[in-house]
Amino acid sequence: MFKSRATRPFVVLLVLALAAAAAAVGATPAPAATAKATPIKLWFTGGEQFSVVDRTIQTLSTTALPTVNALLRGPTTQEKARNIATQIPDGVKVVRLTIDGKAAVIELSPAFLKGVPPAAADRTAAQEITLNARLGQVIYTLTQFKEITSAKVLSDGHLLSLQSPKTQTKTAAGTLGRKDFTKPSTPPATVGSGPATPAPAPAPAPAATARQLQQRLADLGYLPADAVDGKAGYRTTQAVMAFQAWQGLDRDGVAGPLTRQKLQQASRPKPGGRGPSRRIEVYRAKGVALLISSGKVVRAIHVSSGGPATPTPTGSYKVFRKELRSWSVPFSVYLPYASYFNNGIAFHEYADVPAFPASHGCVRVPAPEAPGVYAFASNGTTVVVI
Structure with missing residues (x-):
């Protein structure tokens, strides 16, 4: 049979292609990437x-x-x-x-x-x-x-x-x-700062009535003696909230008839946790921190601990770092009068201290009380969170 020269290249290419295909079938696949x-x-x-x-x-x-x-x-x-x-x-x-x-x-x-x-x-x-x-x-x-x-x-x-x-x-x-x-190169003019403004205080009571209320709160440890000035304002409201919380009353900061009745019958709070004679006890559910010296409560302060998603962990800790103007890197906000006692959890001043747990795990302290807590919580001070 006659074959033209023109078909020979095609035959050669076909043979080579079939040979390559056969080789590919028997070839070892490339190795997969290894983790x-x-x-x-x-x-x-x-x-x-x-x-x-x-x-x-x-x-x-x-x-x-x-x-x-x-x-x-x-x-x-x-x-x-x-x-x-x-x-x-x-x-x-x-x-x-x-x-x-x-x-x-x-x-x-x-x-x-x-x-x-x-x-x-x-x-x-x-x-x-x-x-x-x-x-x-x-x-x-x-x-x-x-x-x-x-x-x-x-x-x-x-x-x-x-x-x-x-x-x-x-x-x-x-x-x-x-x-x-990063932390701003120029700190605020004052130590106190915060993203929110404190709720306005209730309408002021007559001076005599306000002084009597303040004196009773001071006698029970909810106010310092130098805050008894007859001018009830934000600090007095916070003290009333601490008292109401400790007594199991609704925390509205208003010294109504029931609150005043309880004030007349109440005694100074007593420590409930265990620890050294000088310590701070934080009651998360009540929203109260007790400053304890020689086994006795010297101050009871309204605070707000960690909210439901980031509760302040219970347990016994010690203050290990103090910063007058601490800077929160992730939240990009100042934390004045910060006393750290558990990782990044600290007592610190905050403008908004509501009557419920609301922080990211820290213990918020009202601005007027923050310097006192800062001074009390020296390095090594035991903190019991309940």
């Missing part, structure tokens, strides 16, 4: 400060994404037992994470803004502080890697901003880095 153990750090919170956790995770080609995923899953059971918490709500997922140069762009699911309005203009000061902490956890965790120095954070389509600690005004939404969380 490796990678040490990382996660920025959680403890009280009003960061709690940095060391972890080892399995990574493939990238480390940033699995690290953020580990942060979003929150502390482990063992870490929670060490009073480590997170301000990031449950269920937050990474929608997108890209790196452009040394800047990351991370988009998180809408759950990241739980309880915080997307628009900065709609947020309260407390909501700004909460968002600052969430952003701080993400920014610090991402920028542990040398290839990332800053990040843009988005959620629900919104580019998120940070309330600047340097100007206390909202920054333009954009790239955030660790420098945005």
Whole structure:
């Protein structure tokens, strides 16, 4: 049979292709990428400060994404037992994470803004502080890697901003880095600060009546003697709230008929916990702190401990650090007259001390009482949280 020369190249190519296919069928596949153990750090919170956790995770080609995923899953059971918490709500997922140069762009699911309005203009000061902490956890965790120095954070389509600690005004939404969380170079003119204004005091009572009320509160340890001035105001209101709490009455700060009746019958509070003769007892449910010296209560003060999501842990601790103008890095707020006794948990002045547990784990103290608590809580002082 006659074969033309023109068909020979086709036959050769066909043979080579079949041979290559046969070789491919019997070839060993390329090995799959192998996961490796990678040490990382996660920025959680403890009280009003960061709690940095060391972890080892399995990574493939990238480390940033699995690290953020580990942060979003929150502390482990063992870490929670060490009073480590997170301000990031449950269920937050990474929608997108890209790196452009040394800047990351991370988009998180809408759950990241739980309880915080997307628009900065709609947020309260407390909501700004909460968002600052969430952003701080993400920014610090991402920028542990040398290839990332800053990040843009988005959620629900919104580019998120940070309330600047340097100007206390909202920054333009954009790239955030660790420098945005640093302590301002110029502290406030006065020690006292806070994101909220204390509730107005009730209408003043006649001077004689106010002085009698104050004197009785002072006799029972709810006011210092130098506060008996016949001018009932915020400090007297806080003292009445402490008395009402200790007596199991509704805490409204108003010395009504029932409160005044109880005042006439009451005695000075007695310590209920165990510990050295000089200590501070914190009663979370009552919202009262007792300053105890020589086994006797010298002052009873209205306070507010950690809220339901971040309760102040019970137990016995010791004051280990004191700062007149402490700076909360994650929450970007001053904590005046801070006495730390458990990780990032401290007694500190705060403008808003409600009649219920409301803090991130710390013990809030009304501004007029904060210097006294600060002076009493010297380093080594035992703190019993009940």
